[in-house]
Amino acid sequence: MSSPDLRWSQDAEQSILGGAMLSSDALDRLEQPLHPEHFYVEAHRWIWAAMLDLHSRRQPIDVITVHAQLQQRGQAEKVGGLLYLNELAASVPSAANIRTYATIVVDRALRRKIIETADIVQAIALEVGDAAEKLDQVASMFAAIQRPGARSEAVSLGELLLERSAHWEALESGKALAGMPTHLPTLDRALGGGLKPGKVIVLGARPSVGKTSLALQLLLNLAADGHPVLLLSQEMQNGDITDRAAANLGRVSLEALTTGRFERDDWSRAAEATEAGRTLPVYVDDQAAMTLLDMRSKARRAQQRYGIKVLAVDYLQLCSATGKQDSRHHQIEQISRGLKQLAKELGICILLLSQISRQSTQRAEGEPTLADLKESGAIEEDADVVVALHPRGPQPDGSLLVAALLLKNRQGRRGRIALSFAGSTQRWVESTADVSRGAT
Numbered sequence: 001m002s003s004p005d006l007r008w009s010q011d012a013e014q015s016i017l018g019g020a021m022l023s024s025d026a027l028d029r030l031e032q033p034l035h036p037e038h039f040y041v042e043a044h045r046w047i048w049a050a051m052l053d054l055h056s057r058r059q060p061i062d063v064i065t066v067h068a069q070l071q072q073r074g075q076a077e078k079v080g081g082l083l084y085l086n087e088l089a090a091s092v093p094s095a096a097n098i099r100t101y102a103t104i105v106v107d108r109a110l111r112r113k114i115i116e117t118a119d120i121v122q123a124i125a126l127e128v129g130d131a132a133e134k135l136d137q138v139a140s141m142f143a144a145i146q147r148p149g150a151r152s153e154a155v156s157l158g159e160l161l162l163e164r165s166a167h168w169e170a171l172e173s174g175k176a177l178a179g180m181p182t183h184l185p186t187l188d189r190a191l192g193g194g195l196k197p198g199k200v201i202v203l204g205a206r207p208s209v210g211k212t213s214l215a216l217q218l219l220l221n222l223a224a225d226g227h228p229v230l231l232l233s234q235e236m237q238n239g240d241i242t243d244r245a246a247a248n249l250g251r252v253s254l255e256a257l258t259t260g261r262f263e264r265d266d267w268s269r270a271a272e273a274t275e276a277g278r279t280l281p282v283y284v285d286d287q288a289a290m291t292l293l294d295m296r297s298k299a300r301r302a303q304q305r306y307g308i309k310v311l312a313v314d315y316l317q318l319c320s321a322t323g324k325q326d327s328r329h330h331q332i333e334q335i336s337r338g339l340k341q342l343a344k345e346l347g348i349c350i351l352l353l354s355q356i357s358r359q360s361t362q363r364a365e366g367e368p369t370l371a372d373l374k375e376s377g378a379i380e381e382d383a384d385v386v387v388a389l390h391p392r393g394p395q396p397d398g399s400l401l402v403a404a405l406l407l408k409n410r411q412g413r414r415g416r417i418a419l420s421f422a423g424s425t426q427r428w429v430e431s432t433a434d435v436s437r438g439a440t
Contacts, residue, residue, distance in 0.1 A: 007112050008040030012104035017047050018088040019095035021062050026095040027055045034102050038109040043079040046070065047088075063089050117141055139297060180309060180349070183221040184430055186417045190406055191385065195222070195310060195349040200340050200382060204354040204373055205389035206361070209402065211353050212236065213426045214389070214419075215312050217248055218351065219282055227309040228281035230302045232295060234318040238286045245282070247426040249273040254426055281306060289320040292338040303346055313339065315353035316379065333378035340382040354379055356388060366390070367437070370407050384410045392435055395420060403435035 016034070020026045036045040036052070050069040054061050063085045070076040079085075121138045178193025188194045195201065195218075205211040212235070219229045233241050247254040250273025256266045283306060285298055295313065302308045313319070321331035336352075343350045360368040368388040370380040380386060386408040392401040404417040418431040 006108065007115065008108045009104050010041075012101045012108070013039055013041060013044045014088055015092045016098055016101035016105060017044060017051075018090070018092040019098040019101065020051055021066060021085070021089045022092065023095035023098075024060060026098050027051070027061070029095075030099060030102050034105065038105050040108065040112070043084075046073070046075045046079055047085070050075075137293065137297060139300070141293075180222050180227050181225065182218045184218075184417070184419070184428070186430055187387075187404070190409060190412045190415070190417070192412050195351070197309070197347040197349060198344045199384040200343050200350045200352055201385040201387065202352045202354050202373065202379055202383040203387050203389070204356045204368065206356050206358070206368075209389045209391050210400070210421050210423070210428075211389055212314050213244055213248070213421070213423075214428050215314060215351055215353055216241065216244055217426070217428050219310065219312055220245060220248060220277075220280065222310055223280040223282045226281070228283070228302075228306045229310040229312065230283045230285065230299065230306070230308045231312045231314065232290060232298065233284055233286045233314050234288050234290060235314055236286065238284055241284050241286070244426045245277055246270060246273040247424075249276045251425050251427065253424055255424065283308070289318065291320050292335050295319070295339065296342055299342060299346060299348070303348065308348060310349045310351060311342075312351040313353060315355060317355050336378045336382045352379075352383070367403075367405065368407075380408060383408060385412075389419075392433075395431075395433070398422070398424075401431060401433050401435065 023029075034048070036049040039045045039048055047066065047070070050066050050073065051061050054065055054069055059065060063082065067076055067082050067085055070079060080087075121141065124134055124138060127134070179188070179191055179196045181188050181194040182191075191201075203211050203215055212233075216231070219231060223229050231241065236244075243254060243257040246252060246257055250269040250271075252266050252269035252273060253263070256262045257270065262270075283302055287294065287298075290298075295311075299308070299311050302311075316332065316335065319332075319335050321335065339350050339352060342348075354373050356368045357372045360366060360372040367390050370386060372388070373379040373386070385406070388405045388407055390403045390405055392403055395401050400421045400423065402419045402421050404419050406412075406414045406416065408414070416435050418433045418435040420429050420431040420433070421427075
């Protein structure tokens, strides 16, 4: 006797379609979402899509209404017409077991996805290239397979409040942190305690304003508090990042580190920086033109190996895309939304650096807005916080006064923070200078 084909179940697919035409509330009783792509037979996908359309408009689902819907789509005769729809309705005595049928259909869809991915993996394994990179790609592909029918269950507000009360008590007693402090006090207050899991914080600026050095300082501060961090540096190589980290940690001249023209105290400060940074849980990857798949894979591996809490991407517009036929706007949108999903999936905070368009400089005061985030409006939609850096000019001590504009802050206040940037040592501190609009 031949074994059953576990890629699909004809009986389950026909039974769920037939049951749905027998009971007006059959779709409401499903415990998991069932989409047309879960069906193996194309005709069944069309029939289920017609039923979902009727259901969304709260119209009755029966042989006649489904047939009419299929006629509107030009698919009625392709699925077998009224004859086949009547056969489906007659194939089950009732819709009582529709949940069981749906579970079988979803299970078979997941099996097909695994088989499909395995075939792709085999082809990748036989291609020329570095095996370690292929392993990353393959691991990401399998990790990306989600249980097709999985969805969360509703929870009562009462239960949520009880759980949250325990969190509030832990915050009050100091047993839990509201966030991971950046050690820029005004920024931490605006963020409700610092960086938080599942959030995406966009740091935008025009070129050469210092967004990379600010992001690096935040990462160094977080790591000093014991929070492992990963920097995906697509613009600068590891050596450049290391020079800037050393300048920041040791207050040593960046020029000395990059040119070799050391003054008397520079070597001792460089040694201090090396000692201070030697054990910090900061990890840097300088691969260029990363795709969303690359970033997902690297973040997942870094979390498994090092337990990273924060991922920084420098910077969004340098990312590459797999869908080369799409517009750049659409590519950036997919990457932005993919990173937001990654933050929630891994429970990490993502610090996403982004360029600000040149258009911002054409205004009277040159201050950027959310609309100036380059190449896609999806960035501002997906971000929980958007901070734009706007240089205000040199200060008497030679540092640069920068206004950090909180253009978006979902769970906190908007406004502006005065920062002082010492480019020679790559150090950022808060300033007491006035950076209100129009101030000089």
